[in-house]
Amino acid sequence: MSTTASPMKIVVVGHVDHGKSTLVGRVLHETGALPEGKVEYVKDVCDKRGMPFEWAFVMDALQAERDQGITIDTAQIRFRTEARPYVIIDAPGHKEFLKNMISGAASAEAAVLVIDAHEGVQEQSRRHGYLLHLLGLRQIAVAVNKMDLVDFGEARFEEVKAEIVAYLNSIGVQPTHVIPVAARGGANIATNAAETPWYTGPSVLGALDGFAPSKPANDLALRLPVQDVYKFDERRIIAGRIESGRLKVGDTLVFAPTGKSARIASIESWGGDRVAAVAAGAGQSVGITLDEQIFVERGQIASLAEDGPSLSHTLKARLFWLGREALKVGNRYKLKLATAEHVVEVTAIERVIDVEDLANHQGAEVGRNAVAEVLFRAKTPIAYDSFIANPRLGRFVLVENYDIVGGGVIAEVEGERLDHKSANITVVHHKVDAEGRALANGHRGGVVWLTGLSGAGKSTISMEVERQLFLKGWQVTVLDGDNVRHGLCSDLGFSPEDRAENIRRVGETAHLFAEAGMLVITAFISPYRSDRDRVRGIRPDAFHEVHVATTLEECERRDPKGLYRKARGGGIVEFTGITAPYEPPLVPELSLPTDGRSVDESVAELLRYIERTFALSTREQAVGWGL
Amino acid sequence: MTMNDLDALESQSVYILREAFNRLDKIAMLWSIGKDSNVMLWLARKAFFGHVPFPVVHVDTHHKIPEMIEFRDRVAKEWSLPLIIGENAAALAAGVGPHQGRVECCTALKTDGLKQVLAAHGFTGVIAGIRRDEEGTRAKERVFSPRTEEAGWDFKDQPPEFWDQFKTDFAPGTHLRIHPLLAWTEIDVWRYIQRESIPVVDIYFAKNGRRYRSLGCAPCTGSVASTASTVAEIIEELETTRVSERSGRAQDQESEDAFERLRAGGYM
Structure with a gap:
């Protein structure tokens, strides 16, 4: 050992x-x-x-x-x-x-x-x-x-x-x-x-x-909360601990909430003759220098440009209360999240949860040792992740006077995850929440993203799954590649850039439907892994990637639209699988191999997955809990 | 980039030191000259890229083992440490020593000596190298541990501390103890000393079949039977021993709760 x-x-x-x-x-x-x-x-x-x-x-x-x-x-x-x-x-x-x-x-x-x-x-x-x-x-x-x-x-x-x-x-x-x-x-x-x-x-x-050890958060998006900025000598060192993800010299960091960015010039260290580090990962306390002297201070959160934290003036959280005085609507507290501090006001107590029987109570206050769901509003925009997406940036403590009086985990909120370009926009919250929608529909909203080669069967399968779910009373729709190119994306071609923009728009649209409580099935070749990952990043817990894993030979044999023949003849530039790459998902939520299987078999398998994943159980519907 | 256990401990201690430096006005680091505080000093230089941006305080009881004082003066010079030496001059003049009772002597020369130097310089926080595995009462410590003005420790009502969110807001007059090594064990400390080649007083190494495992004042610190004469041999010894680290420290064994009483009064 x-x-x-x-x-x-x-x-x-x-x-x-x-x-x-x-x-x-x-x-x-x-x-x-x-x-x-x-x-x-x-x-x-x-x-x-x-x-x-x-x-x-x-x-x-x-x-x-x-x-x-x-x-x-x-x-x-x-x-x-x-x-x-x-x-x-x-x-x-x-x-x-x-x-x-x-x-x-x-x-x-x-x-x-x-x-x-x-x-x-x-x-x-x-x-x-x-x-x-x-x-x-x-x-x-x-x-x-x-x-x-x-x-x-x-x-x-x-x-x-x-x-x-x-x-x-x-x-x-x-x-x-x-x-x-x-x-x-x-x-x-x-x-x-x-x-x-x-x-x-x-x-x-x-x-x-038999317990499994916790894994380091290297695979999540980079989050480096700034702990301090040192100027002991000619270097201006930004110090902090990488809470998740990785960084390397040359990466461009974006600092929330200012949205300012600069590149990592060096990773500093002290202690003997070890070679200077060029990369670092989750858990490491690091010091970095930047190529540009932008304004950086404690409490800001550095991330990579493509996958930053959410930014909002309001938070919804589930918290446990340890204060001697009760938490009440209108009270103000200091909220500490990573190294940031914000003054927040309690705007609503949505429910007080009796942990004895898990019953929900309406309450005007939260007493010592109680658990509650609470809404906060902050004077300053809070950079955060939901606890589910990234626990280390999805939790906080509250301070009253000199004492820590509670802790909480941040719920996912519709419309979160702002682009840095729109950092001055405050998220507007819906009065109807995801739980309410799910209870009304009997299932959660979400995106079932079918990816695969042209002719793999994505559209055929998704249309039949949609029909069957609709007959069962589900709120369901299909976004299909060919169809959106007639409208939403009619200005786009098939270059890698245009394909990326096509997928971005479809991804945003799909997530909007999902947030409205619908089950959205999409049928797009979506050949690039990075494009699909970006769509996943909009709301990772709502995104389910399904690889319709039909082989190229089989697709070409089927060739329902005659496109392979055309591409082989040089009639289509950048045709996926022939003259443009297809990057299969590394770990899809579901893989559907269709070679040698009937459409009905594939449909049945996808239906099973969807019902298992999105349907509310009888108990969940009864208790209205645990979404 | 995979971190091993020493990397994880180092990173956590660096994080704590940086929190203390950022959040508190006037802090100092206690340097007992023992292995733990040498490691702590080393970690400070890591945290602040070669600098030690606060004073290093040694409370001299004038009963210390001579090799320790020689080591202190040599290393302080080599590392250009901002060293402050404190003592309880009145108690020393009155001839306080272990013959009056070990707990009483510790309280006067160490605890009161410390309080005096903190007061004289207006320090509101001191960084101390205690570890949870040393002893039962230390196991219950917080990383950021508030003390009353009289340095009292109310172990029954400690602040909550979780998710690395430390108590950094205080009523005026509160003093703070910061414990960056709380999660380390004795063997971690030695393995880190080995990995980083950190200097230690050589009375830790066995001579004539005995060595010191924990350093303190000469009259109250006993050696243990050992043949470990290198860091590697000490690590090997610790992997098998079931003798507790502070077994050589006479003040702990005065009564069932001697150490707890010492700590409630402000002892490290």
Whole structure:
């Protein structure tokens, strides 16, 4: 095992007294992570107090905690399995200490939710589960603890399991495992216990080793929030940490919100004789110099010209509130997003969410430890991404007086993602939101982008899919290559530039339809990967690329419009597949090979994909939640 | 461009140092002369491209191991550090020492010595090289950790800290401790020293079967049995040991909560 892997961060959450610290203490013991003498020391302390051995004391190093019997703050302790190193964050279950749990859980890659087999799912079990989801955590294992108190009964375990799985599913979380555990005695911690012969899943350590490590955000668009500008010597160095994407010397950076741009002249570094870097990626704290002395200051966000952050005076966010005073409409707070600070006013509280039962309430205020959906308006334009598109630029904290009083994740808003050229335009928000439209239609809006060679079957398939969806009551339309060239794009030819503009217009139009709640199917050759990626970038979560992967031989054999024959005869310049390139998608959402298959088979496959992806489930329609 | 764990730790520490430098008015860096604060000083030079743009403070208890003072003066000169040496002159004149009680001695010569030098220069923030893995109470620290005017630490009511958004707004009179090495472990520190060839006091290396693992004042700092005489050998030793790092520090072992009491009063 290499020692150069960063440890995986695990958070352990759950209701007070359900045994989180005990579980952690036991895990440390089982993996040999406790310093010499620690177990003896805790045994000594317990003996002195005339109580049975308490694993939780290993974690609860503070005197005050031992007296109160609860964990006060998030502690970080390390251990290692054969698979990899871990940092385990022991978070408190006491309601008063929610901020500490957030402080721990926000940095975690995966979580263990501990539930007392005897008491079952309690308020904080649900609250913590919900907050983990809100913080962006998707890998959660459940430990049903204190199985010894229910005689390792399978029936009781299944009861508790059903209850927690139902709750987690309702918020969109699929627990990786639900494990019956007796942390005090060590059952199912490191190995499968004899007391639970009916349980065939992994132990707690096995479940941990099954979590996937978080990936660096290199593949997202470049975001470099400016942290500071230094002038220690003749160099003017712009310092910051690359939150996502990559940059290299020579790249043109655009700074939001000013829209000013300059090229990277150098990447600066100090420390010995290492070769000067020419490129850097996500996670690196860098210093760069620019070829032009444009105005740059802390809080601006640098990106590459083609894929900048959204810019808006208003934000819609889901937030958790930690303030002693309630959040109210009309209140002002300082909003900190990456290195930027904005003064924002609460313009609406759309709903207050009871994390106990996930019921929505109309509310004029948001109390301590509550979760809500809130609209803000800022005096200055805020550069941001939605949390789904880029978590690091899609989250913020709120400050009141001197204290951080809440945190939130930014929802996707219709009409976001402004071009820098139109940076002085403020996005106007619709009164009808995406959720409302989806509920009314029974399905979400989105773009199903068919790409493939001429004659691959894009139009044939899309027209039939449209017909069938329409018969089912869907809001659906097809944008077809030949058809738009009669109108929207009648001024464009087939050069690479014109093809790019054609696709840009169609992409914008398709997304407008999608935002209006429609399912849009497009049928364009769209041969260039970069053009399609740009359309994806308009709203990545709404864009689904489908490769109609018919081979050139087959297309040429079909040749429905006689175009291949014409192209082979030199009658068409720049014909895709013959004299112009076709760049197939690298990772399409769906690939439809049509060679040797009937049109009906291809139609059926695409319909299955669309219904699975865009239709609202009965529960979603009932609860109106989780869009 | 893939970052390994040391790259990630370095980048995070650099980010914290730059936040502290940007957000706080008057800061200083504590230099205990130990391995951690040497690494921290090195990271500052990385963060600020060879410069150390704030004073480096060493609190001299006059009980330090002599090699440490020799090392301090040599490195400060070589690296042109803006060094400030503080001490609790009154306590030293009164002859305070560990014979009056270790916790009391630490409080007078280290904690009060520090408070005096901070007050004398008007520093509102000090950067300290503590790590979470050192000891239970340090595990609960924040990266940006506020202190009252009397340097008290209320560990029961710490500010929330997440998504690298630190508490950088304060009521007048608040002091701040900034901890850029909080996420590092002892072995990370040594691996980084090895990778970057950072100088350390040579009493860390074993002579006659013993070495120092944690440095402090001569009367209260014991050596541990070891044959590790190079950085590589220390790393190898740490990969297998289960003896805690501060086991040689006598003031921690005075009572069940000695270290916690020290810290609540302002000790690092």
